[in-house]
Amino acid sequence: MRLIFQLLAMLVVVPATYYFIYWVPFSLIPFLEQRWVPGIVSLLCAVAVGRYTWKMLSSTSEGLISSILFGAMVLGAIGFCAGFFGPIFFTPGANQGPLLGIFITGPLGFILGGIGGFMYWFVKGRKVS
Numbered sequence: 001m002r003l004i005f006q007l008l009a010m011l012v013v014v015p016a017t018y019y020f021i022y023w024v025p026f027s028l029i030p031f032l033e034q035r036w037v038p039g040i041v042s043l044l045c046a047v048a049v050g051r052y053t054w055k056m057l058s059s060t061s062e063g064l065i066s067s068i069l070f071g072a073m074v075l076g077a078i079g080f081c082a083g084f085f086g087p088i089f090f091t092p093g094a095n096q097g098p099l100l101g102i103f104i105t106g107p108l109g110f111i112l113g114g115i116g117g118f119m120y121w122f123v124k125g126r127k128v129s
Helices: 002-023 036-058 063-091 099-128
Strands: none
Touching: 002 036, 002 063, 063 099
16 A cells, blocks of 8 residues: 555656746746756756655554555545546536546545545454454
């Protein structure tokens, strides 16, 4: 369960950091001759943040709270992405489509993921004893 959460976190954190660093600071600084500089700096920052995130996520313990939070975050993120981006792809003319992910599938996935994380911890605890 931890590996899945780490991989999903990497799929969100690394590209978000790359595009944030690429567009926010380097949109204000003109690099007309060296267009490769913003890409290299953004890539280095994204790799550093990804490595830090991976290290921090791998050091957490497998207790009740961490299992519940991991399950809630994973299923909440999947539910949010499916509800937010799904209507954008399938019905691009619907202006309120992304609200499905914000108000329904994201929170529902978060709650169901928390329940699933509890069940995972409960079953794992029974097998160890």
